[in-house]
Amino acid sequence: MAIAAPARPAVPPTALDVEAVRADFPILGTPVHGRRLVYLDSAASSQKPRQVIDAERTFYETSYANIHRGVYELSARATEAYDESRVRVGRYLGARHPHEIIFTRGTTDGINLVAQSFVRPRLRPGDEILITALEHHSNIVPWQLAAAATGAVLRVAPVSERGELELDAFEALIGPKTRFVAVAHVSNALGTVNPVAAMIEMAHAGGVPVLLDGAQAAPHLPVDLAGLGADFFACSAHKMYGPTGIGVLYGREELLDAMPPVQGGGDMIATVTFEKSTWAPLPAKFEAGTPHIAGAVGLGAAVDYIEGLGRDAVAAHEHELLTYATARLADLPGVTVVGQASEKASVLSFTMSGIHPHDIGTVLDSVGVCVRAGHHCAQPLMQRLGLVATARASFAAYNTRSDVDALADGLERVRAVFA
Amino acid sequence: MATMSELYQTVILDHNRTPRNYRAMPEATRQAEGFNPLCGDKVHVWLKVSGDGRIEDVSFQGEGCAISKASSSIMTQTVKGKSVEEARALFEEFHEVVTGKSPGEGHGKMAVFAGVSAFPMRVKCAILGWHALRAALERPDAVVSTE
Numbered sequence: 001m002a003i004a005a006p007a008r009p010a011v012p013p014t015a016l017d018v019e020a021v022r023a024d025f026p027i028l029g030t031p032v033h034g035r036r037l038v039y040l041d042s043a044a045s046s047q048k049p050r051q052v053i054d055a056e057r058t059f060y061e062t063s064y065a066n067i068h069r070g071v072y073e074l075s076a077r078a079t080e081a082y083d084e085s086r087v088r089v090g091r092y093l094g095a096r097h098p099h100e101i102i103f104t105r106g107t108t109d110g111i112n113l114v115a116q117s118f119v120r121p122r123l124r125p126g127d128e129i130l131i132t133a134l135e136h137h138s139n140i141v142p143w144q145l146a147a148a149a150t151g152a153v154l155r156v157a158p159v160s161e162r163g164e165l166e167l168d169a170f171e172a173l174i175g176p177k178t179r180f181v182a183v184a185h186v187s188n189a190l191g192t193v194n195p196v197a198a199m200i201e202m203a204h205a206g207g208v209p210v211l212l213d214g215a216q217a218a219p220h221l222p223v224d225l226a227g228l229g230a231d232f233f234a235c236s237a238h239k240m241y242g243p244t245g246i247g248v249l250y251g252r253e254e255l256l257d258a259m260p261p262v263q264g265g266g267d268m269i270a271t272v273t274f275e276k277s278t279w280a281p282l283p284a285k286f287e288a289g290t291p292h293i294a295g296a297v298g299l300g301a302a303v304d305y306i307e308g309l310g311r312d313a314v315a316a317h318e319h320e321l322l323t324y325a326t327a328r329l330a331d332l333p334g335v336t337v338v339g340q341a342s343e344k345a346s347v348l349s350f351t352m353s354g355i356h357p358h359d360i361g362t363v364l365d366s367v368g369v370c371v372r373a374g375h376h377c378a379q380p381l382m383q384r385l386g387l388v389a390t391a392r393a394s395f396a397a398y399n400t401r402s403d404v405d406a407l408a409d410g411l412e413r414v415r416a417v418f419a
Numbered sequence: 420m421a422t423m424s425e426l427y428q429t430v431i432l433d434h435n436r437t438p439r440n441y442r443a444m445p446e447a448t449r450q451a452e453g454f455n456p457l458c459g460d461k462v463h464v465w466l467k468v469s470g471d472g473r474i475e476d477v478s479f480q481g482e483g484c485a486i487s488k489a490s491s492s493i494m495t496q497t498v499k500g501k502s503v504e505e506a507r508a509l510f511e512e513f514h515e516v517v518t519g520k521s522p523g524e525g526h527g528k529m530a531v532f533a534g535v536s537a538f539p540m541r542v543k544c545a546i547l548g549w550h551a552l553r554a555a556l557e558r559p560d561a562v563v564s565t566e
Contacts, residue, residue, distance in 0.1 A: 356484035358458060358544060359427075366423050375459040388459050388482045417423050418432065418485070 016309060016317040022398050024049040024305075035368030038406040043188055043216060043347050043394030044372050045238045048302075052242055055301035056294045067293055068267060068284075082293050085300030086283070092303040093214075093233065094224035095250055099282040102249040102256070103291050107215040108138040110234030110249030111182070113286065114211055115142035117259045118232070118251075119180045125151030128177045130208075132170065132194070133159040133384050134187040137377040139213040143182060152179070159384060163190040163339035170199060174206045181210045185217035185233075189376035189392070190339030191322070191347030193221070200229050209255065215239055218248075219396070220318060220345045222311045225250055237295065241396075242302030246295030249286070256282050263288040306397075314397045318346040321395045325404040332411055338390050349376075349390040352411065355418050357391040363417050364391075364410040371407070421537035427485065430531045434489035439496055440478040451561040453481075453551030455543055460484065462491050464551040472503045479551075484544050486535060491548025493528045503556055510553045517545045 022028050025047050030037055039047060059081060065074035067082050083098070090098040104110040119129065129143045133156050140154075147154050155178075157170035165183075174181070181203040186193050196212055203210045211232035217223055218235035225233050232255070236247040251259075261268055261279055265288030270278040279285045306314060325348050329335045334353040352360055361373035372392040375382045382388060393407055444450075444465035453462045462481030469475050477499050479491045494513070498506040509526060516523035519536030523529040535545045554561035 356488075358460075358484035358541070359486070362426065362538065362541060363423055374457070379459060382459065413423075417427055418435075 016313045016397060018317065018398070018400055021309065022400075024051065025398050026050060026053070028398060032368045032370070033366060036406075038369040038403045038410075040393040040395065040399065040403060040407060041370045041372050042219075042396035042399075043239070043392065045244070046219060046241050046396050047398065048243070049241055049305055051305050052298050052301045056243065056298045059294050059297045064294070066290055078293060081300075082291070082296050085296040088300045088303050089248055090250075092223075092307065093218070093235075093248070093250055094226050094228075096226050097253055100250055100253050100256065102251065102283045102286045103296055104234070104247045104249050104286075105245060105292075106236040106238070106247035107213060107234045108142075110232075110247055111138055111211065111213065112142045113249055113262055114182075114232050114234070114251070115146045117262050117286075118209075118255065119143075120146040120149060121260070122179050123147070123150035123152040126177060127152040127179045128155050128173075128175070129153070130155045130157060130170075130173050130178050130181045130203075132157045132165055132183050134163070134165065134184055134190065134192060134194070134381055135182075135378065136184065136188050136213065136215070137379070138215075139182055139184060140380065143180075153177075156380075157183075159192075159381070161385070162341055163187070163192045163385070164341045165192070165194050165199075167195060167198065171202045174203055174208060178203075178206060178208045181208050182213065183210070184213045184215075185223075186214075186220065186345050186347075187339070187378075187381075188216050188347065189378040189381055189390070190341065190349050191216075191344040191394075192339060192341040193217075193343035193345050195343075196230070197228055204229065216345065216347070219306070221315055231255055237299040237302060240299075240302050241305055243292075243295045243298040246292045246299055248299075253282065256286070259286075261285050261288065265289045267291075309397055315345070317397060318395045318399075321399055321401065321404060322346060322348060324401055325393065325395075325407065328404055328408045329411070332408060332415075334415065335411060338385060338387065346395045347392060348394070349392045351387065351390055352414065355414060357389045359418065360391045360411070360414050363414040364407070367406070367410045367413060369406055369410045421534055425534040426538055426541070428531045428534065430493075430528055431485060431489040434492040435485035438479075438488050438492040440499075441480060441492065442478045443480060444476065444478045447476075447478075449555040449558075449560075451551045451555035451558075451563060453547045453554065453563050455483075455487075455547055457543070460487055460544065460547060462487065462548045462551050464491070464548060464555050466552075466555050468503060474498055474501055474503065474506060477552075479548060481548070483547065484541075486532075486541050487544040487547050490532060490545045491551075493531070494548045494552060497527045497529060498552065506552065506556060510549050513549050514546065517542050 209231040214235040219240035233250040268288040357373035447465035460483040467476040515521035554563035
């Protein structure tokens with residue numbers, strides 16, 4: 001089955017009706033410490049709209065059974081809902097075929113699948129895997145495991161003080177021993193948008209396949225994987241208004257077809273005897289056992305939700321908030337924005353002189369503002385920038401300028417506590 | 420919730436700004452490093468323990484928040500001059516204080532950390548330096564994690 005052309009219309013972005021968006025998120029009406037909730041940690045996990053919550057509940061209440069098994073009506077309905085979500089997600093990410101979409105537990109699970117099934121069997125001692133200094137631990141450690149098992153070496157493309165990839169150095173690191181490139185599409189710690197189209201072109205010029213860690217890109221940027229030529233792309237539903245415990249690995253059909261399964265079990269086989277088993281075709285080959293069926297239904301509702309808002313409209317709204325927040329924080333004494341890449345998406349990392357990010361986070365929490373404080377699972381990047389930790393505000397479709405104002409007021413309060 | 424002034428008491432802010440015994444100790448007889456892998460904070464504790472098991476000197480250095488830095492600073496003041504056994508008992512007492520089971524009175528400035536018990540996410544910050552102390556008391560060169 002082929003996927004029709006992307007449904008995204010080529011019209012200019014329409015402005016987002018943020019108050020209508022906010023009304024879709026029940027949790028935003030829940031006070032924290034008696035204050036209005038100001039949720040600025042969507043890069044860690046986004047909140048869920050009623051449409052996603054309702055889709056899962058309705059599925060459990062009206063259509064739930066195990067999939068691909070029963071001959072009865074309910075199982076057929078559940079199977080249809082599960083498969084239909086795969087089609088929607090494939091369209092959302094710009095896959096050529098729905099079976100290029102593998103449901104996983106999340107981004108980490110998808111990256112590990114590629115590391116173990118695709119990359120590890122191709123590695124010989126001295127071979128190289130190329131990543132960047134911006135990566136999340138989940139796009140570092142799986143490659144270290146594959147390298148340790150084979151004698152391969154991890155190479156790291158440098159980033160500048162501004163938090164931008166040094167593209168020339170990246171290209172120079174692609175050599176005859178490079179077997180694989182794995183890079184973040186968008187940095188979770190700094191918000192840097194990597195020039196992935198150019199990076200893929202450079203890697204492919206050397207015959208090297210590329211995985212994009214799309215955890216931060218999938219919720220915030222229009223993504224067209226077939227157009228980009230990405231070989232693999234991994235993302236998590238819970239960062240894109242969907243449920244926890246489910247994510248997506250996209251892989252080009254011919255690559256996935258040639259890869260061995262990582263987990264054996266039910267649903268992933270064609271035939272089983274005690275002498276030998278054969279594998280089911282894609283995508284079932286990589287989905288052993290009963291999957292997170294309701295999670296897939298919730299993810300399908302989540303991508304529908306984002307498309308309903310308009311991905312360009314969401315991206316434009318978040319960009320406007322990021323610009324506004326960057327300007328507000330620049331006016332606060334002692335506050336330094338960390339990461340000044342020319343292309344950024346929805347993440348604002350910062351420090352305050354003499355005040356540790358944890359203390360910033362605790363004081364902000366006391367006024368209802370939720371931010372992340374710490375190393376953001378990117379310790380090597382923090383070391384590169386000479387930092388132990390930052391505070392991070394991150395934005396989603398439901399955030400407003402008044403959320404940013406609450407952050408700025410909260411930072412004044414932080415300053416007062418530690419004055 | 421408890422207020423910011425209950426957590427960030429004046430004594431804590433003072434020790435954060437001006438940590439006591441904040442130095443390396445080349446002549447230490449025991450030392451340990453403590454890490455909090457969740458947040459990346461770390462502390463290094465040095466001890467000089469006499470032949471009869473008394474803590475003659477204690478110092479620390481590290482990266483951490485106000486709670487963690489002040490707690491390590493006050494820990495050094497609290498255990499200096501105490502026996503190894505007394506220091507172990509003080510660790511237990513401090514644990515009771517930050518988990519809300521004891522007011523911590525009668526142990527120097529320890530009581531100022533009672534407010535931490537209302538902030539469960541911050542208990543590990545408060546106890547990091549004490550964990551490193553205990554590790555140094557158990558083994559001469561230890562690395563300990565809060566996890």
